[in-house]
Amino acid sequence: MRCKAFFTILLLAAISSLAIVPVPAFGATTTNQMQVSAIILDRGHCSFETPGPYLINFNPALNPFAPVERNASVTFRVRCRGIGHGGSTVIVTRSEFNQLYLEKDSDTIPYNLNLPTSRPVTNNTPVDITVTATIPANSYSNAPAGSYNDTITINIEP
Amino acid sequence: MKKVLAIIAAAAVLAMAGTAMAATTTTNLTVSATVDSVCTASTVTNIDFGTLNPLTDPATSNTATKTGATRGEIRVACTAGTSYTFSADNAPVMTRSGGSETIAYTPVLPTPLAGSVLGTTYNVDAQVQKTAYDAAPAGAYQGTLTVTLTY
Numbered sequence: 001m002r003c004k005a006f007f008t009i010l011l012l013a014a015i016s017s018l019a020i021v022p023v024p025a026f027g028a029t030t031t032n033q034m035q036v037s038a039i040i041l042d043r044g045h046c047s048f049e050t051p052g053p054y055l056i057n058f059n060p061a062l063n064p065f066a067p068v069e070r071n072a073s074v075t076f077r078v079r080c081r082g083i084g085h086g087g088s089t090v091i092v093t094r095s096e097f098n099q100l101y102l103e104k105d106s107d108t109i110p111y112n113l114n115l116p117t118s119r120p121v122t123n124n125t126p127v128d129i130t131v132t133a134t135i136p137a138n139s140y141s142n143a144p145a146g147s148y149n150d151t152i153t154i155n156i157e158p
Numbered sequence: 159m160k161k162v163l164a165i166i167a168a169a170a171v172l173a174m175a176g177t178a179m180a181a182t183t184t185t186n187l188t189v190s191a192t193v194d195s196v197c198t199a200s201t202v203t204n205i206d207f208g209t210l211n212p213l214t215d216p217a218t219s220n221t222a223t224k225t226g227a228t229r230g231e232i233r234v235a236c237t238a239g240t241s242y243t244f245s246a247d248n249a250p251v252m253t254r255s256g257g258s259e260t261i262a263y264t265p266v267l268p269t270p271l272a273g274s275v276l277g278t279t280y281n282v283d284a285q286v287q288k289t290a291y292d293a294a295p296a297g298a299y300q301g302t303l304t305v306t307l308t309y
Binding site: 043044045046047048051052053054055056057058061062063064065070072074076094095100102104109111113131133135140141142143144145146147148149150151152153154155156157158 | 181182183184185186187188189190191192193194195196198235237238239240275
């Protein structure tokens, strides 16, 4: 983001410079070449301290006769290296964008996943990111007994 | 000049986008939950043989068919798909009120269906042999039958 802002400033400066190029009133034109440059700062590279897979486990087991909203979470640690002095931002996304389901054979329990979209980071300093899964109360009252699971992909950038 | 600027700007943006895409790291996250096998049972109606008459009753009286008898009912609710079985006391008896005489009877348990959270009501019957009460003193007899649900 910082480098984008930096580049935008340079660009605006360049456009502003164009505005002061003199244009004679009688149709003659004068052109001038100017250099435009930008520096793309190294955004660094972030990695998971533990490669995973990570696990969110709803414990204790779900009781269909006493359905309540259930939450469970996992925290994973991310470390970013090669970041400039001003710090940067790690972007967190998941690859699946549709409704998520825990599955057992053909039976499913819908759930939601809440993960932070971004976190500020500084060079070589670990940052903890917590992902929370939520099963709505009304989503498992008719679910057959058994073990349900799902696997999703979490992405971090850069 | 504006065109040149636009091209340079576009090139710069593309370069940034390329850097970002190349720097993605992924991991897998597994989410799991277990749905418990749970059952509940409750008595809806108690079993009642009604009046037993050793002089006129058939050899065996069953609450399912006996005139004046009341069939027992229990309601069972289980996590969907949970399998379960019924069992009952081995040799239940009814004891005369105010006395100690007993009449043995035999529970007749239902065949369980697949578990349903919404619940299923079952008839629980009992049958009694006339020989169990043909010498019993007149009076009211009562006992408690425990039906066990195993799942």
